[in-house]
Amino acid sequence: xxxxxxxxxxxxxxxxxxxxxxxxxxxxxxxxxxxxxxxxxxxxxxxxxxxxxxxxxxxxxxxxxxxxxxxxxxxxxxxxxxxxxxxxxxxxxxxxxxxxxxxxxxxxxxxxxxxxxxxxxxxxxxxxxxxxxxxxxxxxxxxxxxxxxxxxxxxxxxxxxxxxxxxxxxxxxxxxxxxxxxxxxxxxxxxxxxxxxxxxxx
Numbered sequence: 092x093x094x095x096x097x098x099x100x101x102x103x104x105x106x107x108x109x110x111x112x113x114x115x116x117x118x119x120x121x122x123x124x125x126x127x128x129x130x131x132x133x134x135x136x137x138x139x140x141x142x143x144x145x146x147x148x149x150x151x152x153x154x155x156x157x158x159x160x161x162x163x164x165x166x167x168x169x170x171x172x173x174x175x176x177x178x179x180x181x182x183x184x185x186x187x188x189x190x191x192x193x194x195x196x197x198x199x200x201x202x203x204x205x206x207x208x209x210x211x212x213x214x215x216x217x218x219x220x221x222x223x224x225x226x227x228x229x230x231x232x233x234x235x236x237x238x239x240x241x242x243x244x245x246x247x248x249x250x251x252x253x254x255x256x257x258x259x260x261x262x263x264x265x266x267x268x269x270x271x272x273x274x275x276x277x278x279x280x281x282x283x284x285x286x287x288x289x290x291x292x293x
Contacts, residue, residue, distance in 0.1 A: 094285045097189050099197065103279060105255030106197060107246055108190065110207040110214055112145065112265035113283050115221045116185045117177075122291050124176035129156065131172065132164050138291055145266035146208045146240040148233035149174060178213065186221035189286045190263055194226055204229035204249035206262075208239050208269075229253060240268040243276035250276070265289075 099106060112118040122141050129136035134156060144152050153166035197203065204227060207214050211232040218224050229252045231245050238244040250257045262273035262280045273280040 093288060097193055097281070097283070097286050099193065099201075100261050100279050102259065103201070103261035104259035105202040105204070105250060105253045105261070106193070107204050107206050107249045107253075107260055107262045107273075107278070108194065109146070109262070109264045109266065109269050110205050110209060110217060112187075112289075113263050114187060114190055114194070114205070114223065115217045116187050116287075117181065117217060118145070118265070118289070118291050120180050120184060121177055123180070124173050125152075127176050128169055128173035132162065132169060134160055134162065134164075141291060142267070144268075146268040146272075148208045148239050149210070151239065174210070174213065178216075181213070181217065182220060184217060184220050186223075187283065187287055190283050191221065191223060193263075194223060198226050202229075202253035202255055203227060204231065204253055206231045206245040206249045206269075208233050208245070210234065240266070241271035241275065243272045246273055246276045246278060250278070 108114050125141060126136045144155055149170040150166040153164055153169045157164055209232060211234050214230060214232050229249060231248045233239060236244045246262055250260050257277045260278045262278050263283050264270045264273060265284050270280050
């Protein structure tokens with residue numbers, strides 16, 4: 092059952108949002124891009140695999156595919172192919188309004204940041220597409236950390252840049268790895284998929 096309204100924890104002094112699948116409903120577009128890119132290498136990319144790897148940056152995702160399938164695919168080659176596939180259709184991305192409404196409500200009132208496993212260029216483009224360009228001074232991407240989710244570095248860096256103690260930060264996430272990262276960082280965490288219908292693979 093989908094929960095109706097999303098509110099922040101009264102204890103929160105800083106808000107951190109994942110991007111893909113949290114602010115922007117990009118996951119179906121990412122899934123098709125991965126499926127098409129993987130098919131070129133004879134890999135059957137399933138929805139289960141996609142969900143399992145949500146939050147992992149693009150090149151490490153290909154390395155993971157190599158581990159799982161025993162392949163020797165060049166991470167940059169396949170990763171760039173996947174990103175190109177995604178970019179062709181990213182203009183179709185809708186916002187996830189139940190979450191973006193919170194951003195608009197608290198903009199200028201409480202420190203906010205985006206912590207994503209995506210690239211900076213495509214993350215900025217995604218924020219522009221969903222009408223949130225200029226809403227976040229702090230954007231931590233895969234290019235800004237040495238360790239990606241489920242390691243807490245992304246979110247800890249967001250907290251540091253906001254000047255808010257990790258225990259006072261509330262993270263909004265859709266991915267299992269991202270939720271683990273937030274919990275490891277000692278932050279409050281909200282699973283946003285309880286507030287909207289996930290349609291990956293349909």
